Amino acid sequence: MRESEESVAKKVKSMPTDPARVRRNDPGEPTKCPVWQLHQVYSNDACKEWVQQGCRTAGIGCIECKQPVIDGILREQVPMRERAQMYLDDPTLVKNIIADGCEKAREYARETMRDVREAMGLEYH
Ligand code: SF4
Incomplete structure (x- = not known):
C-alpha cells in the first residue's frame, strides 16, 4: 500500500x-x-x-x-501515505491503539469467564 x-x-x-x-x-x-x-x-x-x-x-x-x-x-x-504519516510521526498513537485493544480483549475474556462459571454453577466471591 x-x-x-x-x-x-x-x-x-x-x-x-x-x-x-x-x-x-x-x-x-x-x-x-x-x-x-x-x-x-x-x-x-x-x-x-x-x-x-x-x-x-x-x-x-x-x-x-x-x-x-x-x-x-x-x-x-x-x-494512504498521508494517513500513515500521522502514525509514523507519532508512534505513541500506535502504542495507545494497541493498549486499548488489549484492555478490550481482557474485558471480553473476563466477561466470557464469568459466563462460563455461571453456566457451570461455579461462583467465586
Ligand atoms: S505499448 Fe503498452 S499496451 Fe502495447 S505492448 Fe507496450 S506496454 Fe503493452
Missing part, C-alpha cells in the same frame, strides 16, 4: 508486454498485454485511446505506455 515510488516504478517497468513488440517499431496489441489490464484500472478514456492507437501503430514505446500506470498507482497511494 505504501510501497516506495522507486519500487512501484521498477515493478511496472519490468512487467512483460505483448511479446509481438520485440523492437520499438513493432506494432502490438493491447489486449495481449498485461499492462493494458492496469490501464483499465488506472487510466481515463483519453489515455486508453492513446495506448490503443499508439501500441497498434508502434507510435509509442512500452516504457512510455507504462508511465501513466505508474503515475496512477502513485496517485492512489497518496491518501
